[in-house]
Amino acid sequence: MRLNSPRLAPLTDAELDTEAEALVAPMRAQGRDYNVFRTLARHPAAMKAFMGFASYILSHENSLAAREREILILRTGFTCGSGYEWSRHVRIGQHAGLTDAEIDAIKRGPGDPWSDADNSLLRAADSMVAEHFIDESAWQALSRHFSEHxxxxAILTVGQYAMVSTFLNSAGVPLDGDVTLDAEMDRR
Structure with missing residues (x-):
């Protein structure tokens, strides 16, 4: 977390107009009535556009396996200092097959205990967040283990989560009540 209080507070039920309610209602019905969506609902047109791309990244249409995708998302969230993103995706990463030890190791980045393929994901995420570019060494490693698609x-996943981390940090979106802040993610 970067801020003690939100710059843009999530909309309460009373603040949802018809258009915002139409966007939040499906999330509520799916059990995903999260502060990120209630904050994005302040700008319905932006939320609609965001949800289209975000839905692809988290879908089975993404050619990366869920575990690989979550390595990228968690490393991006950690590197961007997004306590919200990290907190929300720890559970998703566990569901995708990451162990608690692996999730903790994501904070340290490439190296042990990762396979060469997993290390290539971590290196690519680090390079993209730091330089907005995958350096040649990281690209060679990534392309040895993963297809062109x-x-x-991988590029689109890191890019999307760097963007959403920037939004979460800058808007000061507060954690949802069902997750807790990892002490290493408190950057206030």
Whole structure:
């Protein structure tokens, strides 16, 4: 977390106009009535556009396996200092097959205990967040383990989560009540 209080507070039920309610209602019905969506609902047109791309990244259409995708998302969220993103995706990462030890190791980045393929994902995420570019060494490693489509999806996944991390940090979106802040993610 970067801020003690939100700059843009999530909309309460009473504040949802018809258009915002139409966007939040499906999330509520799916059990995903999260502060990120209630904050994005302040700008319905932006939320609609965001949800289209975000839905692809988290779908089975993304050519990366869920575990690989979550390695990228968690590393991006950690590197961007997004306590919200990290907190929300720890559970998703566990569901995708990451162990608690692996999730903790994502904070340290490439190296042990990762396979060469997993290390290539971590290196690519680090390079993209730091330089907005995958350096040649990281690209060679990534492309040895992943297809062209998977490399494209890796770029798009990190890019989308760097963007959403920037939104979450800058708007000061508060954590949802069902997750807790990892002490390492408190950057206030």
């Amino acid at each position: 998977q490399c494209i999806d």
